[in-house]
Amino acid sequence: MNINATFFAELIAFCMFVFITYRYIWPSMASVLEERRKEIDEGLQAASESKRQLEEAKEESSRVIDAAKSEASTLVNQAGSRADQLIDEAKDQATEEAKKIKETAESDIAQSTNKAKETLKEELSVLVVAGASKILNKEIDESANKEIVDQLIKEL
Amino acid sequence: MAKEAANNLVETSDYIGHHLVNLTFGWCEKTSSWGFAHHQQDLSKSLDSACEVSEMGFWAFHMDTIFMSVFLGVLVFGFFGLINRSAKKGTPGKLQNFVEFVHEFIGSAVSSGYHGTSKIVAPLAFASCLWILSWNLMDLLPVEMANFFGQAGSGINYFKILPTADLNAPLALAAVVMVLVTYFSINTHGLGGFLKELFIVPLGPLEFISFVSKHVALALRLYGNLFAGEMIFILIAIMFGQFFMSFSQTLWFLPGLIMNLAWALFHILIVALQAYIFMMLTIAYLNLASTKH
Numbered sequence: 210m211n212i213n214a215t216f217f218a219e220l221i222a223f224c225m226f227v228f229i230t231y232r233y234i235w236p237s238m239a240s241v242l243e244e245r246r247k248e249i250d251e252g253l254q255a256a257s258e259s260k261r262q263l264e265e266a267k268e269e270s271s272r273v274i275d276a277a278k279s280e281a282s283t284l285v286n287q288a289g290s291r292a293d294q295l296i297d298e299a300k301d302q303a304t305e306e307a308k309k310i311k312e313t314a315e316s317d318i319a320q321s322t323n324k325a326k327e328t329l330k331e332e333l334s335v336l337v338v339a340g341a342s343k344i345l346n347k348e349i350d351e352s353a354n355k356e357i358v359d360q361l362i363k364e365l
Numbered sequence: 366m367a368k369e370a371a372n373n374l375v376e377t378s379d380y381i382g383h384h385l386v387n388l389t390f391g392w393c394e395k396t397s398s399w400g401f402a403h404h405q406q407d408l409s410k411s412l413d414s415a416c417e418v419s420e421m422g423f424w425a426f427h428m429d430t431i432f433m434s435v436f437l438g439v440l441v442f443g444f445f446g447l448i449n450r451s452a453k454k455g456t457p458g459k460l461q462n463f464v465e466f467v468h469e470f471i472g473s474a475v476s477s478g479y480h481g482t483s484k485i486v487a488p489l490a491f492a493s494c495l496w497i498l499s500w501n502l503m504d505l506l507p508v509e510m511a512n513f514f515g516q517a518g519s520g521i522n523y524f525k526i527l528p529t530a531d532l533n534a535p536l537a538l539a540a541v542v543m544v545l546v547t548y549f550s551i552n553t554h555g556l557g558g559f560l561k562e563l564f565i566v567p568l569g570p571l572e573f574i575s576f577v578s579k580h581v582a583l584a585l586r587l588y589g590n591l592f593a594g595e596m597i598f599i600l601i602a603i604m605f606g607q608f609f610m611s612f613s614q615t616l617w618f619l620p621g622l623i624m625n626l627a628w629a630l631f632h633i634l635i636v637a638l639q640a641y642i643f644m645m646l647t648i649a650y651l652n653l654a655s656t657k658h
Contacts, residue, residue, distance in 0.1 A: 211532060213422075213423050213533065215387075215531065216536055218426055219536075222537075227489050227541070230445075230489075230492040233449070234446055235468075235488040235491060238449055238464065239468070
């Protein structure tokens with residue numbers, strides 16, 4: 210057996226290294242690992258949270274898209290019916306307008322016909338008087354015969 | 366022929382003897398002075414003692430054991446301390462990964478084996494496991510290396526690089542464990558309870574013997590395994606040595622090579638296993654001491 214004072218030297222050295230480990234190495238390593246563990250935990254939680262949020266956002270967006278689609282289709286429908294309505298209205302208006310124009314034209318025609326008739330009557334009366342005076346070859350008292358002529362004209 | 370064989374035998378036993386002697390610095394009774402054992406070093410005449418190693422008493426230091434163990438300790442714990450100092454909270458580098466793996470490994474061994482609250486157990490397990498491992502790894506260096514450098518001019522003729530093969534070192538570790546086990550036991554059971562458990566319950570003084578012997582066994586197990594491993598490396602090295610001594614022994618070279626390789630591979634297991642066993646037993650003893658039963 211070879212036991213000697215080396216034992217004490219080793220004893221002291223071992224106590225020293227255990228103390229160094231206890232004081233400086235072990236706790237700092239543990240804290241680094243603990244912090245990393247916490248960080249990873251937080252990261253994982255954040256990831257699952259954002260996953261959940263993504264899911265929600267997806268749902269929300271599909272909901273919005275559906276709403277927009279249905280709105281669009283109603284709008285299209287509305288627009289279609291509105292267009293039909295507008296066309297109908299325009300047709301009605303046009304028909305009415307045409308009717309009005311036609312009426313105006315008819316009344317105009319009637320008026321000018323009447324006017325022409327009047328003018329013709331007057332001209333005819335003059336012509337009749339002139340013709341009669343020529344036929345009679347004599348001066349006819351215009352005022353005396355006017356009554357007759359007017360009578361004639363009226364009867365025309 | 367017979368003479369040559371006898372010479373070989375003397376050389377062989379000399380060789381083994383040479384490899385089993387520590388570089389010893391101690392108190393020499395004859396001259397009443399401190400010094401290195403006779404002819405162990407050529408560095409300084411004034412430090413050369415008249416005493417042989419065997420003539421030195423208890424007050425002697427194995428300088429190689431102390432130097433190697435402290436050197437390896439500074440290396441290992443310095444490495445861990447340095448990596449720790451630059452440890453980042455974010456993505457760890459490769460070295461930090463390794464350090465953290467070791468930490469986790471020992472931490473899980475401690476948390477599964479020790480159920481008390483003491484904060485010293487994990488650092489103790491860490492320090493003992495890594496220190497012993499670093500010692501044991503020295504066994505994988507070629508047995509001739511230390512002497513080779515010694516003969517190459519350092520002036521040191523005896524140098525054992527394996528601290529585990531010096532019983533003082535494992536015994537010191539086991540002594541620290543024993544002191545802690547005693548402290549834990551007294552903490553848990555009180556001084557009276559502890560003494561009662563040691564000397565009275567259930568088998569009387571046998572309990573005390575078992576208490577001491579389990580700690581001595583803790584040291585001897587480690588020492589024995591590594592000493593035996595070292596011894597076998599030395600024997601294999603002798604086989605190699607035959608190759609250089611006489612041409613007729615050339616045949617020993619190949620088996621020597623194969624055996625050395627095989628034993629080194631197997632020894633890697635022992636090297637790590639013994640460090641692990643020491644750590645686990647330390648944890649188990651401390652756990653036992655800190656639980657009421």
